[in-house]
Amino acid sequence: MSGEEGTNLPFLIFLLSVMFLSGVLAILSNGMVILAHFNNRKGMFERSIVSLAWVDLLTGLIGTPIVCCIYYFQYGCPGCLNSYFSSKTSLQHIDLSHYQWMLPNFFKSSTCYHIMYITIIRLRKLFNVRYKVSHKEESIHLAFLVIFPLLISLGVVFVEKEEVWCNRLLPYLELWLLLLLPIIITIILDIIIFRIANKYTRSIIEKQKRSVIKNVKAAKTTFLMVCALLLCYLPLVIKWNLCWVKIPAFSILAQALVSTNSFMNPFIYALHVPAFREWLMSGCKKKNFKPQESVKSRASQRTSQIY
Secondary structure: OOOOOOOOHHHHHHHHHHHHHHHHHHHHHHHHHHHHHHHOOOOOOOHHHHHHHHHHHHHHHHHHHHHHHHHHHHHHOOOHHHHHHHHOHHHOOOOHHHOOOHHHHHHHHHHHHHHHHHHHHHHHHHHOOOOOOOHHHHHHHHHHHHHHHHHHHHHHHOOOOOOOHHHOOHHHHHHHHHHHHHHHHHHHHHHHHHHHHHHOOHHHHHHOOHHHHHHHHHHHHHHHHHHHHHHHHHHHHHHHHOOOOOOHHHHHHHHHHHHHHHHHHHHHHHHHOHHHHHHHHHHHHHHHHHHHHHHHHHHHHHHHHHO
């Protein structure tokens, strides 16, 4: 994903600003989820959800700014960064094109694998209401969701350096291993979940335990997560397969949609949790009622002084 052609600078800055804004919103939305979870003594969300929130937060905090810088120096100021590195004798051997996509691709992949894992767990709970992953097993699973994408992202960087990016084999292997594989598995599992969840009619649900109803509702939220994942990642998959086509606007918007997905995820799963809605509403009420309380206290003080 390296190019030398320039583009309209004001339009480029506008597109990068939209992408950067989506990253800021991802930080805010996922930050609220993490804050709400740790403010609750019992924990408000599953560990896998909190782990996904951390990955999405880091996407907005680290991944999105890196992508903004990549596209600015690629289309807005071609060759500026390479000329700077070539001017430094100790950095002349470094070619940033080999390393620039390592962290952004890692965050993307980890997000996809987290959603796949959440889908698997919710499917298991539909078949067995009492199913529960032990703390140790879940820690191993969550570590795998981070380590595996990181190893693949690192491995691609140090192989086939001499070949042009579009002529390499491993970037396409990386696409399948990091994005397409978890997305396809998630879609298949979600179709199964949706069929099972639809079997629970209203008359049947009324007779079931609360745990069953809770699992059915949680399973259905994965459908929204998968739809958001497809809408936001499909342009990136197309761009990845057509890497020789240089369309700056499409490339930037494809990456901006990935940041938008990180921003959307908390609204899909967190707002379905009553405790989170109550925490959010209580926070809004405190901000709204603080000035009014101060006015009332002043008024009461004045009346007490009068009497």
